[in-house]
Amino acid sequence: MKLLLEYDGTNYHGWQRQKNSRTIQEVLEEAISAITGEKIRVTGAGRTDAGVHAAGQVANFKTNTRIPVEKLPYAINSRLPDDIAVKGAWVAPEGFHARISAKAKVYSYTIYNAPFPSPLLRNYAYFFPLPLDVDAMKEAANHFVGAHDFSAFMATGSPVKSPVRQVNRLEIDRRQDLLIIEIEANGFLYNMVRIIAGTLVEVGLHKIEPGEVASIIRSGDRERAGKTLPPQGLCLLRVIY
């Protein structure tokens, strides 16, 4: 079974099941287990961190339930808290794996760029009050596109088989006080989007020149990239299969 999910990550310790912490995966598994009467384990496309949101997470699980697939979202939602919702359910193709089968994922990182903080956006955007040169940020963004070793944009000490990822698209869009960074890639290293966003902010402040980004990528040096921005600006928008 394949599920489309939206959640507000504010009150969770991320997607992945942990001891002694409430996670999306655990709450979802309990809800599905309760309605099917089976012991359910779900696999998510992206392991979002604490405070990170999803508008289009995808998960899969095995079940023998007789609940018709079109009724499943309503049934599961009736057991979920209101900060997690199933937005669609489908019978998954044979061998489908939410993460491994994914061709690409799209994340957004939202910056609230205005003089004073926004209470209404406090959990959904990173507040940054200094003026940003968006044109410079857009120029820098182009350097990320393509297949690169993104070691410089990975939390240090993360275990990873290969640090090479293919970025298909990186767009920056200013909508009044919001700066929305949207990035599509075939996969993401740990904290990759938050470090890329932090690096783009440095470019917007002219602390890093747009052309310097190519050399930071080549260096593989985490120290040369920008800060890891906080989780609340990050949202898993959709997964492409």
Next chain:
Amino acid sequence: MKLLLEYDGTNYHGWQRQKNSRTIQEVLEEAISAITGEKIRVTGAGRTDAGVHAAGQVANFKTNTRIPVEKLPYAINSRLPDDIAVKGAWVAPEGFHARISAKAKVYSYTIYNAPFPSPLLRNYAYFFPLPLDVDAMKEAANHFVGAHDFSAFMATGSPVKSPVRQVNRLEIDRRQDLLIIEIEANGFLYNMVRIIAGTLVEVGLHKIEPGEVASIIRSGDRERAGKTLPPQGLCLLRVIY
């Protein structure tokens, strides 16, 4: 002194000070009192209810503080929880009263109109899953514009000197799954926007014909208007002086 305010009303019992309940007015007064060392009383332009938000509430208060007016937002914000923020401060004109001096106020009511609920919008929009005829709603909206006795669109038993209000503008805008109702009037009766929004939903369902709205207004009969929609969809957008 005149303040521009934004707040997330989710965790408050509305604007107005109450015994035994946390309100925006009280929290704001405590913050300003703490930084000025005076006993501060603020007056708000709109008395938003529990769960109602403001992107542009205006408040005024008297002070002898020596804190420069341009530093005041930062000083007050340093004492406010992150669901309330001052977004601007000005020396108010002589005799300024945030509510009485207001020429008009603008509210939005947001409906999330999609098959499944949205966790990310659960505190900021009213979830309504059935299809709505937006063209019919737009036609009905025109009947509200103008000076009318809005008794049919007021919570029963509200004390009021005159139930006549002038609606300058009522617009309905569909943006993907969101339906945004924006209404500007010289003043609002108690629950007026939430009852107008509830009536427009009935029109969208063809339970009330667009042309019937004029007769509901004339009747002054609260029973004939729609339901009072829940508070989380409502937001005080701005106050016009």
